Amino acid sequence: MRALVIDDSRAMRRIVSGILEGLGYETQQAGHGREGLDVLDGGWLPELVCVDWNMPVMDGLQFVSAVRANPAYRQLTIMMVTSESEHTQIVRALAAGAHEYMIKPFTADAFRDKLALLGLLPQEVAL
Amino acid sequence: MNDVDTGERRRSGETRPVITELIDEATVQSIAEDAWTALVGEDEILLPIPGELTGDIVSSWVDVVGPWTGTVVLTTGRETAAGLTRALLGDHAPDELEDEDIADAFGEIANVVGGNVKAALPGPSALSLPDVGDAPAVRNPADVCRLDVLWRGEPLSISVQGALPALPGAPQN
Numbered sequence: 001m002r003a004l005v006i007d008d009s010r011a012m013r014r015i016v017s018g019i020l021e022g023l024g025y026e027t028q029q030a031g032h033g034r035e036g037l038d039v040l041d042g043g044w045l046p047e048l049v050c051v052d053w054n055m056p057v058m059d060g061l062q063f064v065s066a067v068r069a070n071p072a073y074r075q076l077t078i079m080m081v082t083s084e085s086e087h088t089q090i091v092r093a094l095a096a097g098a099h100e101y102m103i104k105p106f107t108a109d110a111f112r113d114k115l116a117l118l119g120l121l122p123q124e125v126a127l
Numbered sequence: 128m129n130d131v132d133t134g135e136r137r138r139s140g141e142t143r144p145v146i147t148e149l150i151d152e153a154t155v156q157s158i159a160e161d162a163w164t165a166l167v168g169e170d171e172i173l174l175p176i177p178g179e180l181t182g183d184i185v186s187s188w189v190d191v192v193g194p195w196t197g198t199v200v201l202t203t204g205r206e207t208a209a210g211l212t213r214a215l216l217g218d219h220a221p222d223e224l225e226d227e228d229i230a231d232a233f234g235e236i237a238n239v240v241g242g243n244v245k246a247a248l249p250g251p252s253a254l255s256l257p258d259v260g261d262a263p264a265v266r267n268p269a270d271v272c273r274l275d276v277l278w279r280g281e282p283l284s285i286s287v288q289g290a291l292p293a294l295p296g297a298p299q300n
Contacts, residue, residue, distance in 0.1 A: 008256070009235040010228075011212070014219040015166070054238070054256055083242025086250050104239045105165030 001122055002026045002046035006036040006063065008055040016050050016081060019108050024122040033058030037066055040073060048120050053082035061096055068097035077118055144195055145270040146287050149248050155274045158243040159285055166236060167214045177275035178282025180204065186262035187233040189241035190290070193252025197270065197290045199241035200262050201233065203283040208233045210279065230259040244287055267293040
């Protein structure tokens with residue numbers, strides 16, 4: 001399985017990618033939404049996109065809207081991974097087309113639980 | 128003659144909350160502890176003991192703009208910030224940290240702490256991208272909630288501080 005991790009913090013990209021790779025994912029990283037779209041437009045289509053909210057150039061909400069506007073990316077599952085934890089913000093992200101919302105800080109176990117909810121735990125891990 | 132509404136009356140009666148009316152040190156500490164546990168390490172403890180910040184210090188911060196407007200600032204020694212960066216990156220830490228690595232990691236900790244402080248305040252509010260450098264000045268000493276802790280024996284402060292000067296006639300600390 002593949003996952004694209006979009007966050008302007010290299011440290012956070014490494015943490016999220018590390019968790020996903022530990023679960024068997026192949027990952028790519030992008031520093032903001034525009035870079036994330038470039039990865040998708042280049043043909044690397046993952047099952048999961050983990051995207052931060054507050055980023056320069058293109059923020060996470062703009063990224064979600066752009067992905068949802070493109071029928072070619074309909075199959076992508078998007079999880080916002082962000083410190084934006086106001087209820088109104090969560091509702092905005094879900095309304096824009098995100099499937100799940102993970103509030104920073106999180107533990108690896110909590111991250112895994114979210115993937116399980118999304119049905120995106122690799123089979124050998126889920127067993 | 129009719130009164131003309133110049134707005135002066137409203138301005139003279141203007142009030143806005145100071146941070147100590149909205150959040151307390153215990154809440155900030157709880158937010159920081161959650162961030163440390165998740166980002167820095169499960170066994171990492173923040174001891175609520177004041178320590179003196181001296182020498183080469185660095186701050187990271189995010190701005191909150193909303194019903195309360197201000198900044199969430201983390202300040203510690205540069206070596207401690209480097210230690211936090213190594214802990215955060217774990218096995219992914221490079222042999223030699225560059226300033227950019229420290230700014231990125233320390234900024235992300237401010238982002239996580241600040242985002243959760245924002246969630247504890249009246250909203251809606253907006254959160255800025257993190258910044259790293261010399262801490263923004265305190266504009267109103269009465270509009271500050273400050274937590275001093277020790278991490279691995281080294282001092283670190285978390286200051287939630289208003290961005291605006293005190294209103295005329297407002298109490299000063």
